[in-house]
Amino acid sequence: AQKVTQAQTEISVVEKEDVTLDCVYETRDTTYYLFWYKQPPSGELVFLIRRNSFDEQNEISGRYSWNFQKSTSSFNFTITASQVVDSAVYFCALSGAGNKLVFGAGTILRVKS
């Protein structure tokens, strides 16, 4: 069975702080994909990034960066210099051989000014 664990239920930071959201996954598939989605207070789900199991290169997109480590089955997400607009629920998700997207429980990020 596939499982995604986001151990941090809620994180509060002050603007301009860096914050890392943790994601640990379990799967027996050799080919799988990892995703991060953002759910802002308005409620929609916004795709942020996709990573495949064969590509462990870290990725940076503006203030966002992702660290994929197969050895620890982790796919962590860091926001540098956080802003109030980053306040949202962030979901990590996994898709494997069954082609079903399995979500973690989400981490609520609150960025205060």
Add this chain to the structure above:
Amino acid sequence: DTAVSQTPKYLVTQMGNDKSIKCEQNLGHDTMYWYKQDSKKFLKIMFSYNNKELIINETVPNRFSPKSPDKAHLNLHINSLELGDSAVYFCASSQSPRRGPQNIQYFGAGTRLSVL
């Protein structure tokens, strides 16, 4: 132009009623999904259709019936609504998962269902 659109955005109804939520996508995808997000924000897949064929059917009460008239539409009909059905329902679409698990799912804005 909204890629995945759901209607209505809010739905308030009484227990025992029957209601439908509509979903349409204009991304040219051939696979569509329904997810339920409970009050604790947990997201779980309910159904998936590929080219009008049901390919994922999780353990969902048979009061929930998806209907796909064509690959751009996937509607969700719920019979005999119960209090526990209150949740946010999300529609999503992607390229065919038959090509592998890599496809990005794009989500609609959600429908908040409140059963009184």
